Amino acid sequence: MTNFKLIDKKWQESWEKKKIFQVNELKKKKFYSLEMFAYPSGSGLHMGHAFNYTVGDIFARFKIMNGFNVLHPVGYDSFGLPAENAAIKANIHPKKYTESAIENFVKQQKRLGLSYDWSRLFKTSSSEYYKWNQYLFLKLYEAGLVYRKKSCVNWCPKCETVLANEQVHDGKCWRHSDCDVVEKELEQWFIKTSKYSQELLDYLPKLQWPERIKFMQENWIGKSKGAKVKFKLKDSNEEIEVFTTRPDTLYGVTFLVYSIQHPKVRWLTKDTMQSDEVEYFLRNLPKQSPEDRDKEGIFIGRYAINPLTNEEVPIYASNFVVPDYATGVVMAVPAHDQRDFEFAKKYGIPIKLVIQPKKGLLNVKEMESAYTGPGILVNSGKFSSLDNETAKEEIIKFLKSNKLGKEELQYRLRDWLVSRQRYWGTPIPMIYCEKCGIVPVPEKDLPIKLPEKIIFGKGNPLETSNEFIQVRCPKCKSLAKRETDTMDTFFDSSWYFLRFTDSHNKLKPFETKKVDFWLPVDMYIGGSEHACMHLIYARFFTKALRDLGMLELDEPFKVLYNQGMIHGEDGFVMSKSRGNVVDPIKTLDKYGADALRIFLVSNASPDKDSSWSATGIESSYKLVSKIYNYVKKAKVGITSARVENKLNKTIKEVTEDLENLRYNLALIKIRELVDSFEKQISKKDLESFVKLICPFAPHIAEELWNLIGNKKFVSLETWPKFDSKKINPELDAIDELIQNTIKDVYNIQKLVSIKPTKIVISVAEHWKYNLINDIKKEMKHTYDISEIIKAVIDKEHAQDIAKLVPSFVKNPTKLPKLVLSQEKEFNSLKENKKRFEKEFNLAIEITKNNIKAMPGKPAILFE
RNA sequence: GCAGAGGUGCCGGAGCGGUCAAACGGGUUAGGCUUAGGACCUAAUGGCUUAGUGCCUUCGCAGGUUCGAAUCCUGUCCUCUGCACCA
Numbered sequence: 005m006t007n008f009k010l011i012d013k014k015w016q017e018s019w020e021k022k023k024i025f026q027v028n029e030l031k032k033k034k035f036y037s038l039e040m041f042a043y044p045s046g047s048g049l050h051m052g053h054a055f056n057y058t059v060g061d062i063f064a065r066f067k068i069m070n071g072f073n074v075l076h077p078v079g080y081d082s083f084g085l086p087a088e089n090a091a092i093k094a095n096i097h098p099k100k101y102t103e104s105a106i107e108n109f110v111k112q113q114k115r116l117g118l119s120y121d122w123s124r125l126f127k128t129s130s131s132e133y134y135k136w137n138q139y140l141f142l143k144l145y146e147a148g149l150v151y152r153k154k155s156c157v158n159w160c161p162k163c164e165t166v167l168a169n170e171q172v173h174d175g176k177c178w179r180h181s182d183c184d185v186v187e188k189e190l191e192q193w194f195i196k197t198s199k200y201s202q203e204l205l206d207y208l209p210k211l212q213w214p215e216r217i218k219f220m221q222e223n224w225i226g227k228s229k230g231a232k233v234k235f236k237l238k239d240s241n242e243e244i245e246v247f248t249t250r251p252d253t254l255y256g257v258t259f260l261v262y263s264i265q266h267p268k269v270r271w272l273t274k275d276t277m278q279s280d281e282v283e284y285f286l287r288n289l290p291k292q293s294p295e296d297r298d299k300e301g302i303f304i305g306r307y308a309i310n311p312l313t314n315e316e317v318p319i320y321a322s323n324f325v326v327p328d329y330a331t332g333v334v335m336a337v338p339a340h341d342q343r344d345f346e347f348a349k350k351y352g353i354p355i356k357l358v359i360q361p362k363k364g365l366l367n368v369k370e371m372e373s374a375y376t377g378p379g380i381l382v383n384s385g386k387f388s389s390l391d392n393e394t395a396k397e398e399i400i401k402f403l404k405s406n407k408l409g410k411e412e413l414q415y416r417l418r419d420w421l422v423s424r425q426r427y428w429g430t431p432i433p434m435i436y437c438e439k440c441g442i443v444p445v446p447e448k449d450l451p452i453k454l455p456e457k458i459i460f461g462k463g464n465p466l467e468t469s470n471e472f473i474q475v476r477c478p479k480c481k482s483l484a485k486r487e488t489d490t491m492d493t494f495f496d497s498s499w500y501f502l503r504f505t506d507s508h509n510k511l512k513p514f515e516t517k518k519v520d521f522w523l524p525v526d527m528y529i530g531g532s533e534h535a536c537m538h539l540i541y542a543r544f545f546t547k548a549l550r551d552l553g554m555l556e557l558d559e560p561f562k563v564l565y566n567q568g569m570i571h572g573e574d575g576f577v578m579s580k581s582r583g584n585v586v587d588p589i590k591t592l593d594k595y596g597a598d599a600l601r602i603f604l605v606s607n608a609s610p611d612k613d614s615s616w617s618a619t620g621i622e623s624s625y626k627l628v629s630k631i632y633n634y635v636k637k638a639k640v641g642i643t644s645a646r647v648e649n650k651l652n653k654t655i656k657e658v659t660e661d662l663e664n665l666r667y668n669l670a671l672i673k674i675r676e677l678v679d680s681f682e683k684q685i686s687k688k689d690l691e692s693f694v695k696l697i698c699p700f701a702p703h704i705a706e707e708l709w710n711l712i713g714n715k716k717f718v719s720l721e722t723w724p725k726f727d728s729k730k731i732n733p734e735l736d737a738i739d740e741l742i743q744n745t746i747k748d749v750y751n752i753q754k755l756v757s758i759k760p761t762k763i764v765i766s767v768a769e770h771w772k773y774n775l776i777n778d779i780k781k782e783m784k785h786t787y788d789i790s791e792i793i794k795a796v797i798d799k800e801h802a803q804d805i806a807k808l809v810p811s812f813v814k815n816p817t818k819l820p821k822l823v824l825s826q827e828k829e830f831n832s833l834k835e836n837k838k839r840f841e842k843e844f845n846l847a848i849e850i851t852k853n854n855i856k857a858m859p860g861k862p863a864i865l866f867e
Numbered sequence: 868g869c870a871g872a873g874g875u876g877c878c879g880g881a882g883c884g885g886u887c888a889a890a891c892g893g894g895u896u897a898g899g900c901u902u903a904g905g906a907c908c909u910a911a912u913g914g915c916u917u918a919g920u921g922c923c924u925u926c927g928c929a930g931g932u933u934c935g936a937a938u939c940c941u942g943u944c945c946u947c948u949g950c951a952c953c954a
Contacts, residue, residue, distance in 0.1 A: 174951090216871065216949075223870085223950055230954080248954060261954090299952080329953045336954085343952055416953050535949085606892075608880060613947095617879075619893050626906090627892095669881070672891040 006629055008596025008703065015706040016114055024717055025119045029521045031073035036522050037064040038504075040530025040538070041081040041497045042113075044105045044127075046090050049112040051570045051578060051604075051616065052531075054588040058601045059567045059610045059665070060529040061118045065699040066662045067527075068119065069723040075522050077504040078113070078120040080106050082129040084493040085163055085179070088428035092460050098428045099456065102129055112589055117597045117702050119719065124507040128496040133503065134430040135451030136513035137495055142433055142444050143552055144195060150422075152442065154191040156265045156327055157421055164463060165425040166192060168492060169418045170224075170537045178537075187265075193432060193489065194419040197544045201225050201415035204543055213564040214611075220535040226416025231400050233335065233409040235260060237272075238307040238316060247330035247414050251403070252395040253337040255384035256358035258348065260308050260319045261301065261334050263327035264289060269304060272319070276305025282321065289323060299324045299347050311408040312385065312399070322347065330414050338374065345374035358383050359392050420541065422492045425464045427454070429490030437477035437484035446478050452486070464488055497538050498545040501525055501560060519555045528561040531569070539564070565665060568613040570604065575615050586616045598701035599625040605667035605700070627675060628701055634681055635694065635708040641684040648727075649735040650680045651689055655726040658696055671700065687712065692724035 019025065039060035042053065064076040082102045091101035106127060113120075126133050144150045158167045160177035171178045172185050197204075205225050208218050230249035237244055244260065262269050264286055273282045285302040301322030308317055324343055325334055338348035338355040348355055357368050359379040366375055381390050387398060403409035423432065431452045433445035445452055455472045458465040466472055466488040477484035505518040539561070546560040571577055572584025579585065591600050603624035607614035643651070654677040661670035674697060685693075690712055698705035698718050709718035 219871065220949060226950095226953065228953075246954080250954075324952055324954095326953055334954045341954065343954075346952095414953075532948090612880090615879075617893075620879080623892060630907090668891085672881080675891065 006632060008598060008628065008632075009593060011707045012115065012117060012592070012597045012703045015703045016117055018706070019117075019119075019717070019719065020114075020122065022717070023123070024720055025068075025074075025076065026121050026123050027073055027075055029518060033072050034075065034522060035064075035067045035072035035527075036075045036501075036525045037067060037527045038077070038501055038525045038529070040528070040534065041079065041500055042109065043084060043086070044080045044082055044102065044109040045086065046094075046101060046105045046108075048105075048108050049588055051586055051588050053113075054116060054600065055570050055604045055610075056530060056567055057113065057116055057118055058604045059565070059667070060527070061116070062601070062605065062662070062667060062699045063527055063529070063665065064119050065702060065719065066723070068719065069695065069698065069721060071722060074119075075504065076119050076121060077124040077507070078118070078122065079125055079500060079504065079507070080109070080127040080129075081493060081497050081500070082106060082127040083134070083429045083490075083496055085165070085424075085426060085428065088426060091428075097456065099129070102127075102428075115589065115592050115597060116601065119702075124504050126503065126507045128430075128493070128500065129428070131451040131453050132508075132510070134496070136503070137430040137491060138433040138445070138450050138452060139447065140499065140513060140549070141430075141491065141495070142447065142450075143554075144548060145444055147548070147552055149196045149199065149548055150193060151196065151419075152191060152193050154189065156187050156189050157192055158185040159188040159190075160185055163426075166190060166421060166423060168421045168494070168537075170420070170494075170540065189265075192421050192423040193434075193487075195422055195544075197420045197540070198415060198417050200544050200547050201227070201417045202413075203547055204417070204540065207543075207559055211559060211564070212562060214532070214566050217532060217535045217539070217564060217566065221540060224417060224536040224540065228414045228416075230412060230414065231396075231403065231409050232331075232412040233403060234311060234407075235308040235317075235335070236311070238309055244308055244319075244333055245331045246333050246335045247412060248335055250337065250340065250396075251399045251409075252381065252387075252392040253340045253358055254310070254312050254335070254399055255381070255387070256337040256339050256356045257310055257317055257335045258338060258354045258356055259317050259336045261325050261336050261344075261347070262304070262319065262321045263325035263332045264321050264323050265327035266321070266325075266332045269321045272306050273304040278303060278305035286321070299343070299350065301347060301351060303351075311403065311406075318353070320347075320351070328418060329416065339368065339371070340374050340376055342374045342376065345371075356383065417540075420492075420494075420544075422495055423489040424492055425489055427458065427460070427465045427490065429493055430495065431466070431472075432487045432489050432491055434487040435475055435477060435484050436487065437480060437482065439482060440477055440479045440484075443477055443479050443484070449478070454490075464490075466490070494538055494541050498541040499549070501542070502549075502555070513554075516555055519557070523555070523557050524560055524562040527563050527565065529565045529567060532566040565611065567610050568608070571613060571615040573616050573618065578616070584616075591621060595621055595625045596628065596703065598703050599628045602627060602671060602700050606671045607668065609668055610665055627671075627678070628704060630678055631697060631701070632704050632708065634678065635690060636711060637683075638681075638690055639684045640687050640690065640712075643684070643686045643689045644682055645730075645732070646735050647680060647682055647685060648689065648730045649732050650677055651692065652726040652728070652730040655692060655696060655724050656728075656731070659723070659726075662699065667700070674700075694718055695721050695724045 037060060039056050060076075064074050068074045082105075087102050087105070088098050091098040094101065110125075128134060128137075141150060158169070158172045159165070160167055160180060160183055162180045162183045163177060166188070167177060167185065173181075175185055177183050177185055205222065205227060208222060211218065228249050230247055231251040233246050233248060233251065233254065235244045235246065236242075246260065248254075262272075269282070269286070273279045282302055282304050285300075289300060299322060301320045301324070304319050304321050306319045308319055309315070310317055320336075324347065325332065334344075336344035336347065336353075337358070338344040338353065339357045340359055345355070347353070355368050355371070357366055357371075357375075358381060359375065360366055360382050361375065361377055361379040378392055381388050381392060381395050384390075384395070387395050390398060400409070400411050404411070431454060433450060433452050435443045435445060437443050455466070455469050457471070458469050461468070473486050473488060475484055475486045476482070499513070502514050502519050502523065505522040506512075506514040509515060542560050546555070546557055549555055550557055569577065572579075572582060572586070574582070574584050576582055576584060588600065595603075599621060603617075603621045606624060607617070607620060654673050657673050658670045661667070661673070677693070691709070691714070694705050694708050694712070695718060698709075698721075702719055705718050709721075
């Protein structure tokens with residue numbers, strides 16, 4: 005086994021020492037290639053990381069070799085709960101824990117041979133970075149995009165902190181699929197992502213992202229078109245605004261429903277006979293996650309007036325109404341909305357039919373579910389007999405002109421809750437003063453550093469750190485309290501790609517000019533799990549910072565590529581409990597980086613899931629060895645036309661495949677090329693080949709490049725160009741002819757079941773290509789090549805044979821047939837001549853010493 | 868329930884109107900090399916067949932379009948992913 009480990013090390017050190025991947029803004033043709041921000045977990049690099057970085061690195065290297073000024077940076081998203089928890093568990097300070105984790109991570113990443121500009125490295129847990137988190141937080145605050153609000157928020161008991169909407173999946177915490185999120189009423193910091201709902205939606209079609217991700221974001225932002233309608237509260241001047249997408253059903257409203265979390269519920273009910281009952285209801289309603297909770301509600305003792313009919317409708321409070329969507333109150337039309345229908349049935353509320361389908365008549369008494377389809381309005385005053393779509397418009401028009409409502413758009417996207425009740429994150433730069441209220445920390449006082457001497461126990465250790473909490477109010481200088489919450493780590497990753505353009509700027513988060521030069525990210529590679537988290541926040545940030553005048557950019561990521569997952573050999577997700585985890589480092593030790601890189605991308609298209617395979621990595625290792633040994637032993641000379649054809653064709657196809665991240669297909673073509681190589685090859689072609697494999701296997705590429713007499717780095721060489729003149733389909737045809745001839749030789753041999761001592765192959769005298777040589781070469785494994793001799797067939801036949809190749813190219817299915825015989829079997833063959841001719845459509849003439857090929861048929865003779 | 872993606876040979880996985888019994892890899896079988904094993908190299912690997920430019924059957928299932936379908940259309944079953952009380 006060649007020790008590729010040493011070769012890996014040699015070149016990794018050399019690249020780093022010569023800083024060959026460091027870039028600046030001098031060269032114009034830029035390309036920003038980025039893999040999603042790494043969270044440096046204490047357990048080090050796993051196969052998924054290795055895959056992600058390999059996919060990105062191959063692309064970055066390809067772009068470098070194509071003359072681009074490639075920014076390919078790396079950094080660490082080092083704040084966060086897992087580090088904090090792991091540190092507590094190991095009884096180490098999170099800072100120490102994280103630092104050693106990063107150190108380890110860097111070491112492991114380097115072993116993959118990644119083309120990073122290491123000089124730009126930063127970590128978010130360093131105050132040099134999070135200072136700018138705080139700075140940007142304050143800028144957003146000044147711009148009115150950060151606010152504090154008391155509301156019902158999601159709390160994960162395992163994380164012991166609140167979560168953003170995006171971090172709750174199916175009622176569970178995104179980190180703990182076994183942990184139900186609890187709703188808590190708390191005052192928290194929010195970022196107004198909702199301000200950009202429409203723009204986030206509008207730009208989606210322009211992005212070169214997987215359709216799936218765009219679709220997920222579209223759903224997440226969730227735009228609905230409808231109307232805002234004002235209901236008067238009975239015995240009051242108050243108005244209740246509701247949002248509906250079905251203004252056409254307004255005549256069918258039989259009740260209104262407040263969300264139980266709506267702050268107005270208690271207030272509305274306080275002077276009614278129901279107040280105790282409602283209070284009891286609100287207090288005792290079991291907390292259940294939304295999907296499995298039953299609709300529970302209660303009449304709150306008040307009535308509202310339908311603006312169109314002036315009818316009184318009762319008001320309820322229920323758990324099925326989402327508190328922070330639209331106004332948190334809905335108008336209920338049980339006849340035409342399934343949820344309202346179920347609720348009305350349960351509480352015996354009247355159901356009023358206002359839309360009849362165009363076919364068939366509905367009857368309220370017989371209805372078993374709401375009718376939500378289209379139809380004609382009935383029982384709807386002057387709007388009756390209108391088509392319901394028309395009625396939507398007409399009713400909105402009417403509401404508008406009578407100031408009872410208006411057309412309205414609603415989005416599902418909520419504002420981003422960024423407070424976290426944890427230690428290992430960026431302190432929120434706010435101060436609470438009894439006199440002045442909320443006071444932002446002045447810019448000059450940044451960064452607010454995380455205190456290192458703290459006591460971990462239950463809850464947020466910052467709350468017990470007096471050193472941290474106690475502060476003078478920046479305004480009135482009296483004693484005040486610091487905010488002890490830290491920022492969601494998604495805040496850190498929302499702008500890190502901007503910082504990479506100017507990683508070590510001490511005066512600003514980044515230089516606008518640099519961002520304008522490098523951004524947008526031209527290729528962003530990572531998993532799809534961030535579709536509705538990081539990828540939404542980062543888009544929001546970009547737009548917000550643009551509006552703050554900090555950059556000129558609408559969208560941060562031009563192209564997004566989702567790589568798949570590497571599963572264990574058993575096809576399941578790699579996990580410790582399953583015991584199917586494969587350690588990339590151990591693999592690197594055994595096979596070297598190039599083999600691992602090649603394995604990871606040769607299984608399947610990189611956007612698909614694939615499984616680890618012990619034989620697969622072996623096979624990649626074999627390919628690497630084969631390439632290495634071939635180039636090492638290749639005789640520099642003239643490349644045969646056959647290999648030239650293959651090489652140029654491969655360059656052409658591999659280039660296209662790389663451009664489209666079809667690494668698996670590119671590697672197949674490279675494999676075929678390697679198999680077609682001959683001992684002799686020109687230096688130039690050898691060099692082209694080494695360049696061709698460089699993005700995949702940069703270490704052996706450098707080693708071989710050096711070996712064939714080059715001093716510079718192949719990683720920085722220009723990508724090979726193919727010569728279309730060298731690509732000749734005729735040669736492929738010849739190749740096929742040879743393969744078929746050999747096949748025939750084997751078949752005849754099988755037939756006569758005797759090992760031949762000598763093979764005579766008759767071919768045309770003036771055959772353009774040296775068929776015999778090629779056949780000899782190919783058959784050297786089976787026979788002593790000296791035993792294959794060329795027999796010349798007469799001119800008349802030869803001319804016909806010469807026609808074969810062009811006609812074959814035109815119609816590859818009509819392959820010329822080669823005829824074989826063997827001395828011992830000669831007689832039987834002779835006897836069967838007629839049959840052969842008939843069955844196999846062969847024109848053969850058998851004589852004692854030779855088999856004469858008839859037009860179009862070369863012949864082979866065993867002696 | 869709604870919306871997306873997909874079902875290909877022993878396995879992974881290409882192909883996405885004709886050159887397809889279907890790339891490439893793995894596995895298996897046979898042969899070469901070798902003291903032996905490994906590595907390496909070669910061939911075979913849907914069925915039939917006394918050599919295939921042969922026949923038959925295959926690309927989830929059932930139909931259809933076409934001179935021609937793994938590839939296009941319709942229906943159907945299954946798998947995976949995402950969203951699920953957003954009014």
